[in-house]
Amino acid sequence: MSGRVVGTLDALSGTLRSFFVAERVAARDGFLQRRDPRAVLFAVGCLALAATVSRSLVVLAALGVTVLALARVSAVPAALLARRSGFALALAAVVGLPQLLLMPGDPVVAGLPVSEAGLAYAAVLGLRVGVGVGALSLLVLTTRFSAVVAALRALRVPAALVWVFAVTYRYVVVLLSELGSLVRAREARGGGGNVRTEWRDARRLMGTFLVRTFERGERVGQGMRARGGDRPPSPYGGGQSLRAPDYALAALSLTCLLAAGVVQWSP
């Protein structure tokens, strides 16, 4: 029987692991999958940045529609995108929802303690997180990780930064997998109990996880080094030439970013 606390840890590691791994969607035939990874990276960067700088509900909604349209033409199911964004939205809700009640201002409906300012804040925060995470999810879902690394190198991002990014990303997936194994091993020997027991077990589990993180990290480091991992990353997929649809995608996303900036800073 899975305990609540440990079960939550397992669900958390599974959700995060699924978020970072594209599985089969990247292999499908779709608009973004056919694009040069540099163009996809640039477009996603622009959309995420646009969502970050914009405070206009209309612009954020338009950005959301753009992300959904890109998902549709790239054979990415909307439900999958929503599931991936849902986790980040839930975290944002922890921050945003109290503001509904705490922010001063006129009530939306007489008698309800929800202010207009609070509602606007929560809506902007929700849309911002949804669009940003949705755009990043599109990148993860449609572009192979090695192609993203190759695109970063092609865009002349310093090798050291790309190396840190590549290693960090790989370690996140490996270590979440390690956490999943630990939780399952614990469950196999009887989980559950009252909440106090569960918290104690969860603390022990996290302690063991931290120790194993170092040990596993060292061994994976050996595995990488054995296959040239101490050299600058040089994955395949960076040698293509950009085509008209790649430029169109880049132009669309740049327009979104500029529009978000203009609307934000115009008087």
Place this chain on the structure above:
Amino acid sequence: MVPVIEARGLSFSYPDGTRGVREVDLDVAAGERVTVVGANGSGKSTLALSLGGLLDAEGTVTYFGETTDADAVRERLGVLLGNPDDCLFNTTVREDLAYGPAQFGMSEAAADERIADLAGTLGLDDLLDKPPFRLSAGEKRRAALASVLAFDPDVLLLDEPLGAVDGSYRELILDLLREHEGTVVTFTPTVEAVPRLAERVVVMDEGEVVANGEVREVLTDGELLASAGLRPPPAVRLFEGKLPREELPLTVAAARELL
């Protein structure tokens, strides 16, 4: 002939004091097949890592008679770690197989061809777009082996290449290693696999090399193997005392012929 690997005085202890290997000397000639056997905890994996230049061990290892820096000849050394999870750190199996060839500068077309070939041979075709953590233990082992073979190294240092692999793939891997044109050093606790893997066998016990010789000579010496916590292969045990030592069958197939 200049050895491709020449280890002298290799010693390594883990930070908690556990001894990994002690004063190991080992030469491996070009094209040779050597298997290192030993019970659990005898130091095989530590020796594999030390020979592969992945542990900061005392002593020296000279590669190809040229250098003691393993990183300088890394693309010529294929090291399979004992735990396949440690070899599979990319988001899909395909990316893991392409990692080594890309890092070592193999052309993308050549890598694609090599990966398709290995995936076909090792039954990984349907697994290429899966994340490694979704594979079974045997599938992980095959994928990890393929990730090492993908960049076509001259020398293979393979820690338990057959672990958790089922019967039919076991035969395929044995054939693949037999056909490999370079040098193959395997590390395994499974004595019965040795006659199929090697011409020379090294026995380890408590971090030290306790025997190093021709396969028949070592595998028919029950006393020696017992002292290292091992047993002779089943075929040898079946005919022990019934046939002279030099006529003992080493494999089940040879035993079946005698019966």
